[in-house]
Amino acid sequence: xxxxxxxxxxxxxxxxxxxxxxxxxxxxxxxxxxxxxxxxxxxxxxxxxxxxxxxxxxxxxxxxxxxxxxxxxxxxxxxxxxxxxxxxxxxxxxxxxxxxxxxxxxxxxxxxxxxxxxxxxxxxxxxxxxxxxxxxxxxxxxxxxxxxxxxxxxxxxxxxxxxxxxxxxxxxxxxxxxxxxxxxxxxxxxxxxxxxxxxxxxxxxxxxxxxxxxxxxxxxxxxxxxxxxxxxxxxxxxxxxxxxxxxxxxxxxxxxxxxxxxxxxxxxxxxxxxxxxxxxxxxxxx
Amino acid sequence: xxxxxxxxxxxxxxxxxxxxxxxxxxxxxxxxxxxxxxxxxxxxxxxxxxxxxxxxxxxxxxxxxxxxxxxxxxxxxxxxxxxxxxxxxxxxxxxxxxxxxxxxxxxxxxxxxxxxxxxxxxxxxxxxxxxxxxxxxxxxxxxxxxxxxxxxxxxxxxxxxxxxxxxxxxxxxxxxxxxxxxxxxxxxxxxxxxxxxxxxxxxxxxxxxxxxxxxxxxxxxxxxxxxxxxxxxxxxxxxxxxxxxxxxxxxxxxxxxx
Numbered sequence: 001x002x003x004x005x006x007x008x009x010x011x012x013x014x015x016x017x018x019x020x021x022x023x024x025x026x027x028x029x030x031x032x033x034x035x036x037x038x039x040x041x042x043x044x045x046x047x048x049x050x051x052x053x054x055x056x057x058x059x060x061x062x063x064x065x066x067x068x069x070x071x072x073x074x075x076x077x078x079x080x081x082x083x084x085x086x087x088x089x090x091x092x093x094x095x096x097x098x099x100x101x102x103x104x105x106x107x108x109x110x111x112x113x114x115x116x117x118x119x120x121x122x123x124x125x126x127x128x129x130x131x132x133x134x135x136x137x138x139x140x141x142x143x144x145x146x147x148x149x150x151x152x153x154x155x156x157x158x159x160x161x162x163x164x165x166x167x168x169x170x171x172x173x174x175x176x177x178x179x180x181x182x183x184x185x186x187x188x189x190x191x192x193x194x195x196x197x198x199x200x201x202x203x204x205x206x207x208x209x210x211x212x213x214x215x216x217x218x219x220x221x222x223x224x225x226x227x228x229x230x231x232x233x234x235x236x237x238x239x240x241x242x243x244x245x246x247x248x249x250x251x252x253x254x255x256x257x258x259x260x261x262x263x264x265x266x267x268x269x270x271x272x273x274x275x276x277x278x279x280x281x282x283x284x285x286x
Numbered sequence: 287x288x289x290x291x292x293x294x295x296x297x298x299x300x301x302x303x304x305x306x307x308x309x310x311x312x313x314x315x316x317x318x319x320x321x322x323x324x325x326x327x328x329x330x331x332x333x334x335x336x337x338x339x340x341x342x343x344x345x346x347x348x349x350x351x352x353x354x355x356x357x358x359x360x361x362x363x364x365x366x367x368x369x370x371x372x373x374x375x376x377x378x379x380x381x382x383x384x385x386x387x388x389x390x391x392x393x394x395x396x397x398x399x400x401x402x403x404x405x406x407x408x409x410x411x412x413x414x415x416x417x418x419x420x421x422x423x424x425x426x427x428x429x430x431x432x433x434x435x436x437x438x439x440x441x442x443x444x445x446x447x448x449x450x451x452x453x454x455x456x457x458x459x460x461x462x463x464x465x466x467x468x469x470x471x472x473x474x475x476x477x478x479x480x481x482x483x484x485x486x487x488x489x490x491x492x493x494x495x496x497x498x499x500x501x502x503x504x505x506x507x508x509x510x511x512x513x514x515x516x517x518x519x520x521x522x523x524x525x526x527x528x529x530x531x532x533x534x535x536x537x538x539x540x541x542x543x544x
Contacts, residue, residue: 189376192377193378194390195366196366197390197448198364199393200393200401207379207382207386208379208390211382212380
């Protein structure tokens with residue numbers, strides 16, 4: 001294996017192709033910048049822009065610890081409580097969305113892999129199922145979760161169900177694609193050995209192929225959970241009571257201190273999930 | 287199954303390549319045979335014919351008198367369950383435990399739920415049997431270790447144990463010692479031949495190493511370019527057939543200046 005790979009790296013053919021692709025991408029980028037009339041000088045803001053920027057980023061080191069604004073109704077909950085509740089709701093939206101997304105992703109991933117039928121008896125069924133699952137994965141994830149949210153808001157209104165379904169659909173597609181790839185990348189040798197020992201296709205798949213793909217599938221699912229947290233927060237802009245809702249409300253009121261407080265809560269949330277998934281991955285021995 | 291095989295005038299072609307040509311061979315129960323010859327001679331194809339992994343393009347392959355070509359799926363499964371295979375590259379699930387890899391050898395006789403149970407919560411008597419086999423191959427203490435924590439030599443023994451856990455009547459070994467140092471190669475061949483003698487299993491092993499084949503096998507089958515050019519006891523393999531077996535192709539000969 002190693003000498004072949006070394007050849008690929010050193011060979012002039014693939015290297016030339018890589019250079020061509022790189023140049024093509026660079027040319028496409030320049031062309032797009034011209035078409036869009038992008039002028040880097042315009043990144044330099046005007047006087048008002050500077051003022052707003054200074055005001056907003058100036059609060060980064062001084063986030064509000066209590067509500068800003070005067071004449072607040074006395075029954076408003078304190079800021080930390082509001083943020084905690086919003087963070088909790090963000091986590092629940094993400095978690096509720098990951099459950100159906102994982103179920104769908106596993107189905108699409110198993111079906112979309114070629115490893116469960118390659119090497120067995122030839123039939124049209126395996127390739128057909130794989131093609132159907134891959135098509136479904138592409139369809140689901142070609143629509144971004146925010147677009148799904150717009151569609152589903154029209155159907156369900158601003159309900160938790162709409163948010164959860166909007167997240168779950170594209171995530172099922174993405175998980176399905178990655179799961180299929182991870183399963184197909186797992187070494188096929190053990191599967192062949194079990195087939196030689198007379199194992200059924202389902203036994204070959206579950207115990208010959210899947211164990212090698214499972215640690216990576218778990219790690220990727222945890223990463224997607226982190227993405228779901230951020231997406232759930234952003235869904236707040238549509239009126240769902242997650243962190244994004246309060247961030248946009250405080251921003252519109254020019255309460256930049258509150259915005260930073262919510263942003264730091266989101267940061268802590270994402271960092272927490274990152275740490276947690278790292279701990280799980282270490283335990284899986286990866 | 288008793289472990290008898292017969293190949294009658296078998297030819298195997300892959301596209302334009304002929305892997306085996308007109309091979310006729312009889313293998314008796316509990317016989318131990320080494321397939322020798324240069325790489326590309328068709329040894330692996332011959333082994334794959336015996337458990338139904340490869341199909342004869344022409345001719346007839348039979349096990350216990352039954353033609354393998356007409357075998358229904360369930361019968362093929364039964365045949366494979368009775369044939370243990372040890373591969374050169376081991377083919378273990380290396381992030382599972384030794385016990386799980388060995389118990390996977392029982393899948394051929396298990397339904398789906400039986401195999402789930404064997405992987406998740408194995409029965410005590412199954413574990414005991416796996417342990418006894420591991421003891422026999424010399425690594426009983428590794429029962430609950432993860433395979434990727436073991437040395438290459440230990441992993442090879444796990445692969446052998448998995449094949450033996452099938453309680454096979456036949457053991458096929460495809461170059462089991464091709465990527466192994468000489469001392470370990472000798473140990474492995476000795477272990478496989480001993481185990482097969484004890485349990486009266488038919489053993490067919492492909493081997494690069496002619497010295498090991500001569501030392502451990504009562505019968506050698508020499509292949510060259512897909513044809514059987516020698517079949518007999520090691521003593522009958524004189525200088526002439528030896529040269530035939532490993533005769534270099536014309537290009538290599540001219541490069542060597544012979």
